[in-house]
Amino acid sequence: MAETSLIFPAAEFRARVARLQAGMERQDVAALLLTTPADIFYVTGFLTRFWESPARPWFVVVPATGDPVAVIPAIGAPLMQRTWIADIRVWNAPDPRDDGVSLLAKTLCALVPEDACLATPMGLETHLRMPVADFRHLTTRLGPRQVVDGTAIVQRTREIKSAAEIDRLREICTIAGRAFARLDEIARPGTPLEAVFRGFQSLLLQEGADWVSYVAGAAGPDGYDDVISPATATPLHAGDVVMLDTGAVRQGYFCDFDRNIAIGRPSDAVRRTHEALWRATEDTLAALRPGLRACDAHRLLWQALERHGARPCAGRLGHGLGLTLTEWPSFTPLDETHLREGMVLTLEPSAHVTDRRFLVHEENIVLRADGPELLSPRASQALAEIPA
Amino acid sequence: MAETSLIFPAAEFRARVARLQAGMERQDVAALLLTTPADIFYVTGFLTRFWESPARPWFVVVPATGDPVAVIPAIGAPLMQRTWIADIRVWNAPDPRDDGVSLLAKTLCALVPEDACLATPMGLETHLRMPVADFRHLTTRLGPRQVVDGTAIVQRTREIKSAAEIDRLREICTIAGRAFARLDEIARPGTPLEAVFRGFQSLLLQEGADWVSYVAGAAGPDGYDDVISPATATPLHAGDVVMLDTGAVRQGYFCDFDRNIAIGRPSDAVRRTHEALWRATEDTLAALRPGLRACDAHRLLWQALERHGARPCAGRLGHGLGLTLTEWPSFTPLDETHLREGMVLTLEPSAHVTDRRFLVHEENIVLRADGPELLSPRASQALAEIPA
Numbered sequence: 001m002a003e004t005s006l007i008f009p010a011a012e013f014r015a016r017v018a019r020l021q022a023g024m025e026r027q028d029v030a031a032l033l034l035t036t037p038a039d040i041f042y043v044t045g046f047l048t049r050f051w052e053s054p055a056r057p058w059f060v061v062v063p064a065t066g067d068p069v070a071v072i073p074a075i076g077a078p079l080m081q082r083t084w085i086a087d088i089r090v091w092n093a094p095d096p097r098d099d100g101v102s103l104l105a106k107t108l109c110a111l112v113p114e115d116a117c118l119a120t121p122m123g124l125e126t127h128l129r130m131p132v133a134d135f136r137h138l139t140t141r142l143g144p145r146q147v148v149d150g151t152a153i154v155q156r157t158r159e160i161k162s163a164a165e166i167d168r169l170r171e172i173c174t175i176a177g178r179a180f181a182r183l184d185e186i187a188r189p190g191t192p193l194e195a196v197f198r199g200f201q202s203l204l205l206q207e208g209a210d211w212v213s214y215v216a217g218a219a220g221p222d223g224y225d226d227v228i229s230p231a232t233a234t235p236l237h238a239g240d241v242v243m244l245d246t247g248a249v250r251q252g253y254f255c256d257f258d259r260n261i262a263i264g265r266p267s268d269a270v271r272r273t274h275e276a277l278w279r280a281t282e283d284t285l286a287a288l289r290p291g292l293r294a295c296d297a298h299r300l301l302w303q304a305l306e307r308h309g310a311r312p313c314a315g316r317l318g319h320g321l322g323l324t325l326t327e328w329p330s331f332t333p334l335d336e337t338h339l340r341e342g343m344v345l346t347l348e349p350s351a352h353v354t355d356r357r358f359l360v361h362e363e364n365i366v367l368r369a370d371g372p373e374l375l376s377p378r379a380s381q382a383l384a385e386i387p388a
Numbered sequence: 389m390a391e392t393s394l395i396f397p398a399a400e401f402r403a404r405v406a407r408l409q410a411g412m413e414r415q416d417v418a419a420l421l422l423t424t425p426a427d428i429f430y431v432t433g434f435l436t437r438f439w440e441s442p443a444r445p446w447f448v449v450v451p452a453t454g455d456p457v458a459v460i461p462a463i464g465a466p467l468m469q470r471t472w473i474a475d476i477r478v479w480n481a482p483d484p485r486d487d488g489v490s491l492l493a494k495t496l497c498a499l500v501p502e503d504a505c506l507a508t509p510m511g512l513e514t515h516l517r518m519p520v521a522d523f524r525h526l527t528t529r530l531g532p533r534q535v536v537d538g539t540a541i542v543q544r545t546r547e548i549k550s551a552a553e554i555d556r557l558r559e560i561c562t563i564a565g566r567a568f569a570r571l572d573e574i575a576r577p578g579t580p581l582e583a584v585f586r587g588f589q590s591l592l593l594q595e596g597a598d599w600v601s602y603v604a605g606a607a608g609p610d611g612y613d614d615v616i617s618p619a620t621a622t623p624l625h626a627g628d629v630v631m632l633d634t635g636a637v638r639q640g641y642f643c644d645f646d647r648n649i650a651i652g653r654p655s656d657a658v659r660r661t662h663e664a665l666w667r668a669t670e671d672t673l674a675a676l677r678p679g680l681r682a683c684d685a686h687r688l689l690w691q692a693l694e695r696h697g698a699r700p701c702a703g704r705l706g707h708g709l710g711l712t713l714t715e716w717p718s719f720t721p722l723d724e725t726h727l728r729e730g731m732v733l734t735l736e737p738s739a740h741v742t743d744r745r746f747l748v749h750e751e752n753i754v755l756r757a758d759g760p761e762l763l764s765p766r767a768s769q770a771l772a773e774i775p776a
Contacts, residue, residue: 036442038442047618048604048616048617048618049601049602049603049604049616049618050602050604050616052601052602052635052712052713052714053602053712053713053714054424054426054513054514054515054712054714055513055707055714055716055718057515074702074703075615075616075703076616078613078614078617079614079616079617082617092702092703092720094512094513094704094718094720094723095720095722096512096722096723096724097722099512120520121519121520122519122520122521122524123519123521124482124484124487124519125442125443125482125519126442126519126520127442127445127515127516127517127518127519127520128515128516128520129515130515131509131510131511131512131513131514131515132508132509132510132514132515132516132523132537133510133511133537135520136510149520149521194598197598198593198594198597198598199593201589201593201599201600202590202593202594205586205587205589205590206586206590209586210582210585210586210618210619211589211600211603212589212599212600213437213440214437214438214440214441215437215599216436216437216438225466226466226467227463228436228437228438228463228464228467229436229466229467229470230435230436230437230598231598247440314462314480315462315463315480316482319443324440324441324442325440325441326440326441326442326443328443330443330482332480332482332483334483334484334485335482335484336484
């Protein structure tokens with residue numbers, strides 16, 4: 001049983017755990033507590049949409065040596081038993097008297113000596129998916145054991161994707177690329193934007209996405225002022241540029257890229273801005289290398305936009321990608337994370353068309369020793385048009 | 389600007405805030421800190437799929453008197469400005485030096501006197517959507533102000549749905565009902581279960597869901613042993629019973645119900661078990677009243693299943709529903725939450741077909757003074773069949 005697993009061979013998960021344990025050894029921690037869907041999927045292969053229910057906490061403990069231990073609600077046992085994890089401890093959740101805290105505390109106390117540390121992610125871009133009151137009870141139950149920040153252990157491990165992960169990421173990017181290639185089937189003058197969103201989600205499913213965790217978009221004659229709102233009933237008009245951005249999922253892995261498309265002839269300002277975004281991406285694809293930092297990627301994109309006559313937007317211009325729609329690092333002037341071979345990243349330059357409105361352009365890459373390899377099919381240089 | 393709003397009129401949100409503030413007064417707290425998508429949507433109308441990105445925390449503070457204050461990443465300002473919230477404070481997130489902690493601490497210190505309490509949900513079915521390290525910094529910055537558990541304030545308010553909310557919940561239940569009525573278009577002998585899942589999601593979108601946050605299901609000749617796994621490539625066979633369960637979303641509100649359907653003639657054991665689930669639901673629809681507790685609902689369902697000759701499964705037999713796939717309370721023997729008029733709930737009896745395999749049946753209701761009103765179109769008494 002121990003060598004069967006879901007999504008990937010057990011050897012893939014063992015290699016991940018070995019890398020986490022190397023990071024734990026460097027930081028001298030005796031166990032790592034994981035509580036989020038992505039961290040738990042990364043270590044176990046436990047993939048379910050049941051995380052949508054906030055009712056129950058789920059725990060996986062990675063000890064300094066040996067295999068992980070799952071401490072989970074009983075409802076998850078059949079699925080966890082199909083992963084490579086052999087040590088599965090369950091309770092009947094939700095339990096208002098003790099929702100897994102005693103079972104988790106017992107598990108941790110046996111794995112972490114009294115003078116040692118337990119780590120859990122506590123830093124930027126993390127959260128603890130369990131009730132705060134239960135975390136307080138847990139730390140009391142741990143007695144003298146210290147609870148320290150495990151963010152770096154997790155992030156330095158997860159941010160380097162294996163060959164098997166890159167294959168999955170390429171697959172979902174290819175699926176989304178095929179859906180984007182069919183936008184002319186669903187985006188026409190007069191179609192309400194909310195119907196475009198629904199149609200686009202159906203295209204993604206038809207092309208092979210397991211589910212569609214994220215669709216955003218917007219439309220207007222001079223671009224858009226907001227890229228996170230749900231769609232409205234406003235119909236597309238001739239002269240609009242419409243942007244669709246998706247985080248579709250295949251076997252737990254996300255794409256995250258967008259496409260702009262004009263309904264009829266776009267304005268010169270929109271065409272020029274799109275061309276600058278495309279060229280700035282092209283320049284950055286040529287220049288990005290392992291050893292640069294996230295802030296350097298921001299600078300490359302920013303300077304390229306200016307060189308091509310565009311006015312860059314504030315905000316991040318790219319980020320990590322993998323088991324969630326966005327991962328660290330962030331391409332901002334403040335993020336000094338080193339870019340390394342095997343990182344999967346988005347290049348996401350955005351530039352103003354007017355003071356209020358802008359365009360955003362996004363591609364997904366894997367960083368190789370000699371530079372980026374595209375995972376998303378490259379957008380066309382000239383802004384695509386759907387006849388109005 | 390203050391009286392425009394998204395999804396509902398501003399008066400709806402003002403009434404919600406007034407009810408929260410009444411709960412805050414009873415518990416003597418000066419402000420309530422909210423961090424999750426559902427709590428923030430409930431108070432503001434801020435609805436976005438951008439929550440899929442774990443990169444940034446978002447905060448809304450409800451003071452003891454007066455309107456809420458949003459303390460959010462700058463990228464969310466245009467959307468928040470379209471809600472009824474007037475006081476919007478932003479920072480450029482993600483910021484590795486200070487990701488909103490100073491701005492939030494300043495906001496809270498101005499609203500909460502030094503000898504008063506701040507509440508945030510810390511109990512069962514909650515989590516804090518911000519980094520643990522930042523929460524520790526925040527509590528330090530709050531000085532002598534105490535941080536206490538606000539779970540009851542939020543849950544006793546949110547669990548009673550307004551007429552406008554019940555309309556939205558009925559709408560998404562009706563949409564899902566239309567999709568379920570078309571299952572014969574996508575579930576046929578030989579169709580892989582993963583193709584059924586994709587097709588069902590497309591049907592939900594075609595029928596008017598904005599997006600599909602949850603689909604689960606399973607198939608087998610004697611029911612299934614697991615209801616949270618993603619679909620596999622295994623094709624449907626004549627004699628299988630297939631179950632599909634969905635949390636589809638319309639304007640931020642979830643349905644959560646399932647349907648079983650047989651591929652050809654089901655076994656007698658499956659038909660008998662389905663009939664018992666249907667009758668147990670019928671009996672509970674007739675008996676449930678405000679004033680009973682969640683554990684009483686469990687008992688009603690359990691005893692009805694036994695009365696109709698079925699063997700009930702362990703685990704909860706229903707739960708709350710609304711802004712997330714599941715809400716409190718839980719129909720278990722341990723949950724003593726009082727059921728009140730205006731609660732939206734699921735009745736979710738499950739019963740064994742064999743020792744390992746079971747069936748689950750689910751309907752969505754709103755509890756009225758004189759008993760349940762169905763929101764989901766009632767399942768047929770006899771297990772539906774698709775010709776094999």
